[in-house]
Amino acid sequence: MADARRSLIYWIILSPLVVINLFPFAVMISTSLTPGDEVLSGDPRWIPSHFAWVNFKDMWQTVGFGEALTNSLVVGVLTTVLTILVSVPAAYAMVRLTFKGKSTFQTFLLVTQMFSPVVLVIGLFRLVVGIGALDSLIALSVLYCCFHIAFAVWMLRSYFASIPVELEHAAWLEGASAFHAIRTVFVPMAAPAVAVTALFTFIGAWNEYALALAILRSSEHYTLPLKIAALSSGRYQIEWHHVMAATFVATIPVAILFMWLQRHMITGLSGGAVKG
Incomplete structure:
Protein backbone atom coordinates (compact mmCIF):
# COMPACT_ATOMS: atom_id res chain seq x y z
CA MET A 1 0.00 0.00 0.00
CA ALA A 2 2.84 2.38 0.83
CA ASP A 3 4.53 1.64 -2.50
CA ALA A 4 1.31 2.35 -4.41
CA ARG A 5 0.85 5.65 -2.56
CA ARG A 6 4.46 6.60 -3.25
CA SER A 7 4.05 5.80 -6.95
CA LEU A 8 0.88 7.90 -7.11
CA ILE A 9 2.69 10.85 -5.53
CA TYR A 10 5.55 10.51 -8.01
CA TRP A 11 3.14 10.48 -10.95
CA ILE A 12 1.33 13.56 -9.64
CA ILE A 13 4.64 15.40 -9.30
CA LEU A 14 5.81 14.33 -12.77
CA SER A 15 2.48 14.89 -14.52
CA PRO A 16 3.17 18.54 -15.47
CA LEU A 17 6.45 17.48 -17.09
CA VAL A 18 4.68 14.67 -18.95
CA VAL A 19 2.03 17.08 -20.23
CA ILE A 20 4.65 19.60 -21.40
CA ASN A 21 6.55 16.91 -23.31
CA LEU A 22 3.47 15.37 -24.88
CA PHE A 23 1.78 18.65 -25.83
CA PRO A 24 3.76 19.18 -29.09
CA PHE A 25 2.99 15.61 -30.17
CA ALA A 26 -0.71 16.14 -29.44
CA VAL A 27 -0.74 19.31 -31.58
CA MET A 28 1.17 17.50 -34.34
CA ILE A 29 -1.17 14.51 -34.44
CA SER A 30 -4.32 16.62 -34.19
CA THR A 31 -3.24 18.98 -36.99
CA SER A 32 -2.07 16.15 -39.25
CA LEU A 33 -5.55 14.56 -39.05
CA THR A 34 -7.48 17.82 -39.53
CA PRO A 35 -8.84 18.75 -42.99
CA GLY A 36 -6.99 21.62 -44.63
CA ASP A 37 -9.95 24.03 -44.61
CA GLU A 38 -10.43 23.53 -40.87
CA VAL A 39 -6.76 24.14 -40.07
CA LEU A 40 -6.92 27.62 -41.63
CA SER A 41 -10.47 28.41 -40.53
CA GLY A 42 -9.41 30.42 -37.46
CA ASP A 43 -11.43 28.13 -35.20
CA PRO A 44 -8.94 25.40 -34.24
CA ARG A 45 -10.19 22.22 -32.62
CA TRP A 46 -8.40 19.43 -30.85
CA ILE A 47 -10.75 16.89 -32.42
CA PRO A 48 -11.59 17.64 -36.09
CA SER A 49 -15.00 17.12 -37.61
CA HIS A 50 -13.59 14.03 -39.33
CA PHE A 51 -10.18 12.43 -39.48
CA ALA A 52 -8.51 13.38 -42.76
CA TRP A 53 -6.26 10.36 -43.32
CA VAL A 54 -5.91 11.58 -46.89
CA ASN A 55 -3.47 14.23 -45.60
CA PHE A 56 -0.78 11.57 -45.28
CA LYS A 57 -1.44 10.27 -48.78
CA ASP A 58 -1.40 13.75 -50.31
CA MET A 59 1.73 14.72 -48.42
CA TRP A 60 3.53 11.56 -49.54
CA GLN A 61 2.63 12.00 -53.22
CA THR A 62 2.91 15.75 -53.72
Missing part, protein backbone atom coordinates in the same frame (compact mmCIF):
# COMPACT_ATOMS: atom_id res chain seq x y z
CA VAL A 63 6.13 16.62 -51.90
CA GLY A 64 8.26 13.54 -52.62
CA PHE A 65 8.34 12.53 -48.98
CA GLY A 66 9.22 8.91 -49.68
CA GLU A 67 12.41 9.93 -51.49
CA ALA A 68 13.45 12.20 -48.61
CA LEU A 69 12.71 9.43 -46.11
CA THR A 70 14.98 7.05 -48.03
CA ASN A 71 17.75 9.66 -48.17
CA SER A 72 17.56 10.26 -44.41
CA LEU A 73 17.66 6.52 -43.73
CA VAL A 74 20.72 6.12 -45.95
CA VAL A 75 22.52 9.03 -44.29
CA GLY A 76 21.52 8.00 -40.76
CA VAL A 77 22.49 4.33 -41.15
CA LEU A 78 25.75 5.09 -42.97
CA THR A 79 26.73 7.72 -40.39
CA THR A 80 25.95 5.38 -37.50
CA VAL A 81 27.85 2.43 -38.97
CA LEU A 82 30.94 4.51 -39.80
CA THR A 83 30.92 6.20 -36.40
CA ILE A 84 30.64 2.92 -34.48
CA LEU A 85 33.33 1.23 -36.58
CA VAL A 86 35.78 4.04 -35.80
CA SER A 87 34.81 4.97 -32.24
CA VAL A 88 34.65 1.48 -30.68
CA PRO A 89 38.32 0.59 -31.41
CA ALA A 90 39.40 4.13 -30.51
CA ALA A 91 37.59 4.03 -27.16
CA TYR A 92 38.97 0.57 -26.43
CA ALA A 93 42.50 1.77 -27.17
CA MET A 94 42.06 4.78 -24.88
CA VAL A 95 40.95 2.53 -22.02
CA ARG A 96 43.12 -0.57 -22.41
CA LEU A 97 46.29 0.60 -24.17
CA THR A 98 49.10 2.92 -23.17
CA PHE A 99 50.75 4.90 -25.95
CA LYS A 100 52.62 8.14 -26.44
CA GLY A 101 50.39 11.18 -26.85
CA LYS A 102 47.35 9.53 -25.29
CA SER A 103 46.47 12.51 -23.08
CA THR A 104 46.97 14.90 -26.01
CA PHE A 105 44.64 12.82 -28.15
CA GLN A 106 41.99 12.84 -25.42
CA THR A 107 42.28 16.61 -25.09
CA PHE A 108 42.01 16.98 -28.87
CA LEU A 109 38.78 14.99 -28.92
CA LEU A 110 37.37 17.13 -26.13
CA VAL A 111 38.30 20.38 -27.89
CA THR A 112 36.63 19.29 -31.12
CA GLN A 113 33.30 19.15 -29.27
CA MET A 114 33.46 22.94 -28.91
CA PHE A 115 33.01 23.44 -32.65
CA SER A 116 29.55 23.45 -34.18
CA PRO A 117 28.84 22.38 -37.77
CA VAL A 118 27.27 25.83 -38.30
CA VAL A 119 30.60 27.53 -37.49
CA LEU A 120 32.51 25.31 -39.90
CA VAL A 121 29.88 25.11 -42.64
CA ILE A 122 31.64 27.54 -45.02
CA GLY A 123 34.99 25.78 -44.75
CA LEU A 124 33.37 22.36 -45.11
CA PHE A 125 31.41 23.56 -48.12
CA ARG A 126 34.61 24.70 -49.85
CA LEU A 127 36.28 21.41 -48.97
CA VAL A 128 33.44 19.36 -50.42
CA VAL A 129 33.37 21.49 -53.57
CA GLY A 130 37.15 21.12 -53.91
CA ILE A 131 37.00 17.33 -53.93
CA GLY A 132 33.96 17.30 -56.24
CA ALA A 133 31.60 15.69 -53.71
CA LEU A 134 28.90 18.37 -53.62
CA ASP A 135 25.32 17.09 -53.50
CA SER A 136 26.46 13.64 -52.31
CA LEU A 137 24.76 11.69 -49.54
CA ILE A 138 27.98 9.76 -48.93
CA ALA A 139 29.98 12.98 -48.45
CA LEU A 140 27.31 14.26 -46.05
CA SER A 141 27.45 11.00 -44.09
CA VAL A 142 31.26 11.20 -43.80
CA LEU A 143 31.01 14.77 -42.49
CA TYR A 144 28.40 13.72 -39.94
CA CYS A 145 30.67 10.85 -38.92
CA CYS A 146 33.56 13.27 -38.33
CA PHE A 147 31.42 15.37 -36.01
CA HIS A 148 30.05 12.39 -34.06
CA ILE A 149 33.25 10.38 -33.55
CA ALA A 150 34.59 12.52 -30.70
CA PHE A 151 31.30 12.36 -28.80
CA ALA A 152 30.99 8.62 -29.41
CA VAL A 153 34.55 7.93 -28.24
CA TRP A 154 34.07 9.85 -25.00
CA MET A 155 30.71 8.24 -24.37
CA LEU A 156 32.06 4.73 -24.98
CA ARG A 157 35.27 5.41 -23.07
CA SER A 158 33.47 6.07 -19.78
CA TYR A 159 31.53 2.80 -20.09
CA PHE A 160 34.46 0.71 -21.31
CA ALA A 161 36.48 1.82 -18.28
CA SER A 162 33.88 0.20 -16.00
CA ILE A 163 34.34 -3.25 -17.61
CA PRO A 164 36.85 -5.24 -15.50
CA VAL A 165 39.99 -6.10 -17.46
CA GLU A 166 40.25 -9.28 -15.37
CA LEU A 167 37.50 -10.82 -17.51
CA GLU A 168 39.71 -10.58 -20.58
CA HIS A 169 42.68 -11.88 -18.60
CA ALA A 170 40.63 -14.90 -17.58
CA ALA A 171 39.84 -15.61 -21.22
CA TRP A 172 43.53 -15.35 -22.08
CA LEU A 173 44.39 -17.86 -19.35
CA GLU A 174 41.91 -20.28 -20.89
CA GLY A 175 43.77 -20.08 -24.19
CA ALA A 176 41.74 -17.42 -26.02
CA SER A 177 43.56 -14.97 -28.25
CA ALA A 178 43.31 -11.25 -27.61
CA PHE A 179 40.89 -10.78 -30.52
CA HIS A 180 38.76 -13.75 -29.43
CA ALA A 181 38.60 -12.42 -25.87
CA ILE A 182 37.50 -9.00 -27.11
CA ARG A 183 34.85 -10.51 -29.38
CA THR A 184 33.38 -13.01 -26.91
CA VAL A 185 33.86 -11.18 -23.59
CA PHE A 186 34.33 -7.46 -24.08
CA VAL A 187 31.93 -6.77 -26.97
CA PRO A 188 28.86 -8.40 -25.29
CA MET A 189 29.60 -6.48 -22.11
CA ALA A 190 29.92 -3.24 -24.10
CA ALA A 191 26.73 -3.83 -26.13
CA PRO A 192 24.54 -1.45 -24.04
CA ALA A 193 26.97 1.46 -24.49
CA VAL A 194 27.33 0.76 -28.21
CA ALA A 195 23.54 0.68 -28.58
CA VAL A 196 23.10 4.01 -26.78
CA THR A 197 25.90 5.60 -28.80
CA ALA A 198 24.41 4.32 -32.05
CA LEU A 199 21.03 5.73 -31.06
CA PHE A 200 22.40 9.21 -30.34
CA THR A 201 24.46 9.16 -33.53
CA PHE A 202 21.49 8.19 -35.66
CA ILE A 203 19.26 10.85 -34.10
CA GLY A 204 21.94 13.49 -34.62
CA ALA A 205 22.29 12.64 -38.31
CA TRP A 206 18.52 12.30 -38.71
CA ASN A 207 17.77 15.78 -37.35
CA GLU A 208 20.73 17.79 -38.73
CA TYR A 209 19.72 20.67 -41.00
CA ALA A 210 22.43 23.33 -41.51
CA LEU A 211 25.15 21.13 -43.00
CA ALA A 212 22.67 19.25 -45.18
CA LEU A 213 21.36 22.55 -46.51
CA ALA A 214 24.88 23.57 -47.55
CA ILE A 215 25.95 20.26 -49.09
CA LEU A 216 22.77 18.99 -50.79
CA ARG A 217 21.74 21.07 -53.80
CA SER A 218 19.13 19.01 -55.68
CA SER A 219 15.69 18.31 -54.26
CA GLU A 220 15.93 14.59 -55.06
CA HIS A 221 18.79 14.34 -52.54
CA TYR A 222 17.03 16.29 -49.78
CA THR A 223 16.83 14.69 -46.37
CA LEU A 224 13.73 14.94 -44.20
CA PRO A 225 14.67 18.18 -42.36
CA LEU A 226 15.22 19.94 -45.69
CA LYS A 227 12.04 18.55 -47.23
CA ILE A 228 9.90 19.49 -44.21
CA ALA A 229 11.45 22.97 -44.09
CA ALA A 230 10.63 23.40 -47.78
CA LEU A 231 6.96 22.80 -46.94
CA SER A 232 6.90 25.80 -44.62
CA SER A 233 9.08 28.30 -46.51
CA GLY A 234 8.83 30.10 -49.81
CA ARG A 235 5.09 29.48 -50.11
CA TYR A 236 2.19 31.90 -50.27
CA GLN A 237 0.14 29.66 -48.00
CA ILE A 238 1.61 27.04 -45.67
CA GLU A 239 -0.33 23.80 -45.63
CA TRP A 240 0.12 23.00 -41.97
CA HIS A 241 -1.75 19.72 -42.16
CA HIS A 242 0.85 18.46 -44.62
CA VAL A 243 3.72 19.85 -42.54
CA MET A 244 2.47 18.15 -39.40
CA ALA A 245 1.75 14.90 -41.25
CA ALA A 246 5.32 14.88 -42.59
CA THR A 247 6.73 15.68 -39.15
CA PHE A 248 4.72 12.89 -37.55
CA VAL A 249 5.92 10.31 -40.09
CA ALA A 250 9.50 11.55 -39.64
CA THR A 251 9.37 10.69 -35.92
CA ILE A 252 8.31 7.08 -36.50
CA PRO A 253 11.71 5.61 -37.57
CA VAL A 254 13.45 7.19 -34.57
CA ALA A 255 10.78 5.84 -32.22
CA ILE A 256 11.08 2.35 -33.72
CA LEU A 257 14.87 2.46 -33.45
CA PHE A 258 14.69 3.56 -29.82
CA MET A 259 12.29 0.77 -28.87
CA TRP A 260 14.37 -1.82 -30.71
CA LEU A 261 17.66 -0.70 -29.17
CA GLN A 262 16.09 -0.46 -25.73
CA ARG A 263 15.26 -4.15 -25.91
CA HIS A 264 18.74 -5.01 -27.16
CA MET A 265 20.41 -2.88 -24.50
CA ILE A 266 18.85 -5.00 -21.74
CA THR A 267 19.65 -8.22 -23.62
CA GLY A 268 23.23 -7.16 -24.24
CA LEU A 269 23.80 -6.23 -20.62
CA SER A 270 22.51 -9.54 -19.22
CA GLY A 271 24.13 -11.58 -22.00
CA GLY A 272 27.50 -9.96 -21.46
CA ALA A 273 27.34 -10.60 -17.73
CA VAL A 274 26.59 -14.28 -18.28
CA LYS A 275 29.37 -14.71 -20.83
CA GLY A 276 31.77 -12.88 -18.58
Whole structure:
Protein backbone atom coordinates (compact mmCIF):
# COMPACT_ATOMS: atom_id res chain seq x y z
CA MET A 1 0.00 0.00 0.00
CA ALA A 2 2.84 2.38 0.83
CA ASP A 3 4.53 1.64 -2.50
CA ALA A 4 1.31 2.35 -4.41
CA ARG A 5 0.85 5.65 -2.56
CA ARG A 6 4.46 6.60 -3.25
CA SER A 7 4.05 5.80 -6.95
CA LEU A 8 0.88 7.90 -7.11
CA ILE A 9 2.69 10.85 -5.53
CA TYR A 10 5.55 10.51 -8.01
CA TRP A 11 3.14 10.48 -10.95
CA ILE A 12 1.33 13.56 -9.64
CA ILE A 13 4.64 15.40 -9.30
CA LEU A 14 5.81 14.33 -12.77
CA SER A 15 2.48 14.89 -14.52
CA PRO A 16 3.17 18.54 -15.47
CA LEU A 17 6.45 17.48 -17.09
CA VAL A 18 4.68 14.67 -18.95
CA VAL A 19 2.03 17.08 -20.23
CA ILE A 20 4.65 19.60 -21.40
CA ASN A 21 6.55 16.91 -23.31
CA LEU A 22 3.47 15.37 -24.88
CA PHE A 23 1.78 18.65 -25.83
CA PRO A 24 3.76 19.18 -29.09
CA PHE A 25 2.99 15.61 -30.17
CA ALA A 26 -0.71 16.14 -29.44
CA VAL A 27 -0.74 19.31 -31.58
CA MET A 28 1.17 17.50 -34.34
CA ILE A 29 -1.17 14.51 -34.44
CA SER A 30 -4.32 16.62 -34.19
CA THR A 31 -3.24 18.98 -36.99
CA SER A 32 -2.07 16.15 -39.25
CA LEU A 33 -5.55 14.56 -39.05
CA THR A 34 -7.48 17.82 -39.53
CA PRO A 35 -8.84 18.75 -42.99
CA GLY A 36 -6.99 21.62 -44.63
CA ASP A 37 -9.95 24.03 -44.61
CA GLU A 38 -10.43 23.53 -40.87
CA VAL A 39 -6.76 24.14 -40.07
CA LEU A 40 -6.92 27.62 -41.63
CA SER A 41 -10.47 28.41 -40.53
CA GLY A 42 -9.41 30.42 -37.46
CA ASP A 43 -11.43 28.13 -35.20
CA PRO A 44 -8.94 25.40 -34.24
CA ARG A 45 -10.19 22.22 -32.62
CA TRP A 46 -8.40 19.43 -30.85
CA ILE A 47 -10.75 16.89 -32.42
CA PRO A 48 -11.59 17.64 -36.09
CA SER A 49 -15.00 17.12 -37.61
CA HIS A 50 -13.59 14.03 -39.33
CA PHE A 51 -10.18 12.43 -39.48
CA ALA A 52 -8.51 13.38 -42.76
CA TRP A 53 -6.26 10.36 -43.32
CA VAL A 54 -5.91 11.58 -46.89
CA ASN A 55 -3.47 14.23 -45.60
CA PHE A 56 -0.78 11.57 -45.28
CA LYS A 57 -1.44 10.27 -48.78
CA ASP A 58 -1.40 13.75 -50.31
CA MET A 59 1.73 14.72 -48.42
CA TRP A 60 3.53 11.56 -49.54
CA GLN A 61 2.63 12.00 -53.22
CA THR A 62 2.91 15.75 -53.72
CA VAL A 63 6.13 16.62 -51.90
CA GLY A 64 8.26 13.54 -52.62
CA PHE A 65 8.34 12.53 -48.98
CA GLY A 66 9.22 8.91 -49.68
CA GLU A 67 12.41 9.93 -51.49
CA ALA A 68 13.45 12.20 -48.61
CA LEU A 69 12.71 9.43 -46.11
CA THR A 70 14.98 7.05 -48.03
CA ASN A 71 17.75 9.66 -48.17
CA SER A 72 17.56 10.26 -44.41
CA LEU A 73 17.66 6.52 -43.73
CA VAL A 74 20.72 6.12 -45.95
CA VAL A 75 22.52 9.03 -44.29
CA GLY A 76 21.52 8.00 -40.76
CA VAL A 77 22.49 4.33 -41.15
CA LEU A 78 25.75 5.09 -42.97
CA THR A 79 26.73 7.72 -40.39
CA THR A 80 25.95 5.38 -37.50
CA VAL A 81 27.85 2.43 -38.97
CA LEU A 82 30.94 4.51 -39.80
CA THR A 83 30.92 6.20 -36.40
CA ILE A 84 30.64 2.92 -34.48
CA LEU A 85 33.33 1.23 -36.58
CA VAL A 86 35.78 4.04 -35.80
CA SER A 87 34.81 4.97 -32.24
CA VAL A 88 34.65 1.48 -30.68
CA PRO A 89 38.32 0.59 -31.41
CA ALA A 90 39.40 4.13 -30.51
CA ALA A 91 37.59 4.03 -27.16
CA TYR A 92 38.97 0.57 -26.43
CA ALA A 93 42.50 1.77 -27.17
CA MET A 94 42.06 4.78 -24.88
CA VAL A 95 40.95 2.53 -22.02
CA ARG A 96 43.12 -0.57 -22.41
CA LEU A 97 46.29 0.60 -24.17
CA THR A 98 49.10 2.92 -23.17
CA PHE A 99 50.75 4.90 -25.95
CA LYS A 100 52.62 8.14 -26.44
CA GLY A 101 50.39 11.18 -26.85
CA LYS A 102 47.35 9.53 -25.29
CA SER A 103 46.47 12.51 -23.08
CA THR A 104 46.97 14.90 -26.01
CA PHE A 105 44.64 12.82 -28.15
CA GLN A 106 41.99 12.84 -25.42
CA THR A 107 42.28 16.61 -25.09
CA PHE A 108 42.01 16.98 -28.87
CA LEU A 109 38.78 14.99 -28.92
CA LEU A 110 37.37 17.13 -26.13
CA VAL A 111 38.30 20.38 -27.89
CA THR A 112 36.63 19.29 -31.12
CA GLN A 113 33.30 19.15 -29.27
CA MET A 114 33.46 22.94 -28.91
CA PHE A 115 33.01 23.44 -32.65
CA SER A 116 29.55 23.45 -34.18
CA PRO A 117 28.84 22.38 -37.77
CA VAL A 118 27.27 25.83 -38.30
CA VAL A 119 30.60 27.53 -37.49
CA LEU A 120 32.51 25.31 -39.90
CA VAL A 121 29.88 25.11 -42.64
CA ILE A 122 31.64 27.54 -45.02
CA GLY A 123 34.99 25.78 -44.75
CA LEU A 124 33.37 22.36 -45.11
CA PHE A 125 31.41 23.56 -48.12
CA ARG A 126 34.61 24.70 -49.85
CA LEU A 127 36.28 21.41 -48.97
CA VAL A 128 33.44 19.36 -50.42
CA VAL A 129 33.37 21.49 -53.57
CA GLY A 130 37.15 21.12 -53.91
CA ILE A 131 37.00 17.33 -53.93
CA GLY A 132 33.96 17.30 -56.24
CA ALA A 133 31.60 15.69 -53.71
CA LEU A 134 28.90 18.37 -53.62
CA ASP A 135 25.32 17.09 -53.50
CA SER A 136 26.46 13.64 -52.31
CA LEU A 137 24.76 11.69 -49.54
CA ILE A 138 27.98 9.76 -48.93
CA ALA A 139 29.98 12.98 -48.45
CA LEU A 140 27.31 14.26 -46.05
CA SER A 141 27.45 11.00 -44.09
CA VAL A 142 31.26 11.20 -43.80
CA LEU A 143 31.01 14.77 -42.49
CA TYR A 144 28.40 13.72 -39.94
CA CYS A 145 30.67 10.85 -38.92
CA CYS A 146 33.56 13.27 -38.33
CA PHE A 147 31.42 15.37 -36.01
CA HIS A 148 30.05 12.39 -34.06
CA ILE A 149 33.25 10.38 -33.55
CA ALA A 150 34.59 12.52 -30.70
CA PHE A 151 31.30 12.36 -28.80
CA ALA A 152 30.99 8.62 -29.41
CA VAL A 153 34.55 7.93 -28.24
CA TRP A 154 34.07 9.85 -25.00
CA MET A 155 30.71 8.24 -24.37
CA LEU A 156 32.06 4.73 -24.98
CA ARG A 157 35.27 5.41 -23.07
CA SER A 158 33.47 6.07 -19.78
CA TYR A 159 31.53 2.80 -20.09
CA PHE A 160 34.46 0.71 -21.31
CA ALA A 161 36.48 1.82 -18.28
CA SER A 162 33.88 0.20 -16.00
CA ILE A 163 34.34 -3.25 -17.61
CA PRO A 164 36.85 -5.24 -15.50
CA VAL A 165 39.99 -6.10 -17.46
CA GLU A 166 40.25 -9.28 -15.37
CA LEU A 167 37.50 -10.82 -17.51
CA GLU A 168 39.71 -10.58 -20.58
CA HIS A 169 42.68 -11.88 -18.60
CA ALA A 170 40.63 -14.90 -17.58
CA ALA A 171 39.84 -15.61 -21.22
CA TRP A 172 43.53 -15.35 -22.08
CA LEU A 173 44.39 -17.86 -19.35
CA GLU A 174 41.91 -20.28 -20.89
CA GLY A 175 43.77 -20.08 -24.19
CA ALA A 176 41.74 -17.42 -26.02
CA SER A 177 43.56 -14.97 -28.25
CA ALA A 178 43.31 -11.25 -27.61
CA PHE A 179 40.89 -10.78 -30.52
CA HIS A 180 38.76 -13.75 -29.43
CA ALA A 181 38.60 -12.42 -25.87
CA ILE A 182 37.50 -9.00 -27.11
CA ARG A 183 34.85 -10.51 -29.38
CA THR A 184 33.38 -13.01 -26.91
CA VAL A 185 33.86 -11.18 -23.59
CA PHE A 186 34.33 -7.46 -24.08
CA VAL A 187 31.93 -6.77 -26.97
CA PRO A 188 28.86 -8.40 -25.29
CA MET A 189 29.60 -6.48 -22.11
CA ALA A 190 29.92 -3.24 -24.10
CA ALA A 191 26.73 -3.83 -26.13
CA PRO A 192 24.54 -1.45 -24.04
CA ALA A 193 26.97 1.46 -24.49
CA VAL A 194 27.33 0.76 -28.21
CA ALA A 195 23.54 0.68 -28.58
CA VAL A 196 23.10 4.01 -26.78
CA THR A 197 25.90 5.60 -28.80
CA ALA A 198 24.41 4.32 -32.05
CA LEU A 199 21.03 5.73 -31.06
CA PHE A 200 22.40 9.21 -30.34
CA THR A 201 24.46 9.16 -33.53
CA PHE A 202 21.49 8.19 -35.66
CA ILE A 203 19.26 10.85 -34.10
CA GLY A 204 21.94 13.49 -34.62
CA ALA A 205 22.29 12.64 -38.31
CA TRP A 206 18.52 12.30 -38.71
CA ASN A 207 17.77 15.78 -37.35
CA GLU A 208 20.73 17.79 -38.73
CA TYR A 209 19.72 20.67 -41.00
CA ALA A 210 22.43 23.33 -41.51
CA LEU A 211 25.15 21.13 -43.00
CA ALA A 212 22.67 19.25 -45.18
CA LEU A 213 21.36 22.55 -46.51
CA ALA A 214 24.88 23.57 -47.55
CA ILE A 215 25.95 20.26 -49.09
CA LEU A 216 22.77 18.99 -50.79
CA ARG A 217 21.74 21.07 -53.80
CA SER A 218 19.13 19.01 -55.68
CA SER A 219 15.69 18.31 -54.26
CA GLU A 220 15.93 14.59 -55.06
CA HIS A 221 18.79 14.34 -52.54
CA TYR A 222 17.03 16.29 -49.78
CA THR A 223 16.83 14.69 -46.37
CA LEU A 224 13.73 14.94 -44.20
CA PRO A 225 14.67 18.18 -42.36
CA LEU A 226 15.22 19.94 -45.69
CA LYS A 227 12.04 18.55 -47.23
CA ILE A 228 9.90 19.49 -44.21
CA ALA A 229 11.45 22.97 -44.09
CA ALA A 230 10.63 23.40 -47.78
CA LEU A 231 6.96 22.80 -46.94
CA SER A 232 6.90 25.80 -44.62
CA SER A 233 9.08 28.30 -46.51
CA GLY A 234 8.83 30.10 -49.81
CA ARG A 235 5.09 29.48 -50.11
CA TYR A 236 2.19 31.90 -50.27
CA GLN A 237 0.14 29.66 -48.00
CA ILE A 238 1.61 27.04 -45.67
CA GLU A 239 -0.33 23.80 -45.63
CA TRP A 240 0.12 23.00 -41.97
CA HIS A 241 -1.75 19.72 -42.16
CA HIS A 242 0.85 18.46 -44.62
CA VAL A 243 3.72 19.85 -42.54
CA MET A 244 2.47 18.15 -39.40
CA ALA A 245 1.75 14.90 -41.25
CA ALA A 246 5.32 14.88 -42.59
CA THR A 247 6.73 15.68 -39.15
CA PHE A 248 4.72 12.89 -37.55
CA VAL A 249 5.92 10.31 -40.09
CA ALA A 250 9.50 11.55 -39.64
CA THR A 251 9.37 10.69 -35.92
CA ILE A 252 8.31 7.08 -36.50
CA PRO A 253 11.71 5.61 -37.57
CA VAL A 254 13.45 7.19 -34.57
CA ALA A 255 10.78 5.84 -32.22
CA ILE A 256 11.08 2.35 -33.72
CA LEU A 257 14.87 2.46 -33.45
CA PHE A 258 14.69 3.56 -29.82
CA MET A 259 12.29 0.77 -28.87
CA TRP A 260 14.37 -1.82 -30.71
CA LEU A 261 17.66 -0.70 -29.17
CA GLN A 262 16.09 -0.46 -25.73
CA ARG A 263 15.26 -4.15 -25.91
CA HIS A 264 18.74 -5.01 -27.16
CA MET A 265 20.41 -2.88 -24.50
CA ILE A 266 18.85 -5.00 -21.74
CA THR A 267 19.65 -8.22 -23.62
CA GLY A 268 23.23 -7.16 -24.24
CA LEU A 269 23.80 -6.23 -20.62
CA SER A 270 22.51 -9.54 -19.22
CA GLY A 271 24.13 -11.58 -22.00
CA GLY A 272 27.50 -9.96 -21.46
CA ALA A 273 27.34 -10.60 -17.73
CA VAL A 274 26.59 -14.28 -18.28
CA LYS A 275 29.37 -14.71 -20.83
CA GLY A 276 31.77 -12.88 -18.58
